[in-house]
Amino acid sequence: MLTKINLADKLAKFSEHWSPRIVGQVNDMHVKLVKLQGEFVWHHHDDEDELFLVIKGRLTMKLRDGELEIGEGEFVIVPRGVEHKPVANDEVHILLFEPAGTLNTGNVRDAHTVDQPETI
């Protein structure tokens, strides 16, 4: 028997920022949840598009040609190759859809890099 996933229940299982958790797989894609606060690193992904759906709060997605403000019930898809820098002035909860194996910091390695996201 299949089970359903409750986003709020999964989000209650962790509090760290910038540390994505895997909550599902759809073919070769992962569904992840992540909590953001502060400024991330500029990066891009060579081969992976990345969807950010805001569950709670307000995400600023900085791009080299401007920035987007993304609120609850809104998403943005950042195509492969496009440099981006997520910024969260207050805590933001995000659902990510992206290819399994996508590294959170893309082409960059820094203190935010998570090589093996935990499945919760």
Next chain:
Amino acid sequence: MLTKINLADKLAKFSEHWSPRIVGQVNDMHVKLVKLQGEFVWHHHDDEDELFLVIKGRLTMKLRDGELEIGEGEFVIVPRGVEHKPVANDEVHILLFEPAGTLNTGNVRDAHTVDQPETI
């Protein structure tokens, strides 16, 4: 410059039931929105897993070994090969995440089949 997608704005663009609209692509996957009311057909997908995230209302997912009640902020992933039948006693709004080209009725063709979902 990228654009953000507002789910409520996209959902306001159509009213037909069981007719998915494409609202984004992430690598080889489509993000779709669909409004459901009533009973769909039993079907499965040979090669595609399918994620149903409830945006509004309450979805009953009938499975051969039981059923799930999926509310707002909850999702279920139906793996390839698993027979399922979505049922919506009242109108339900769903975000789907599935491989591009997934046919809504899977291995079945009936009046619900939509061969070419519109992009909105």
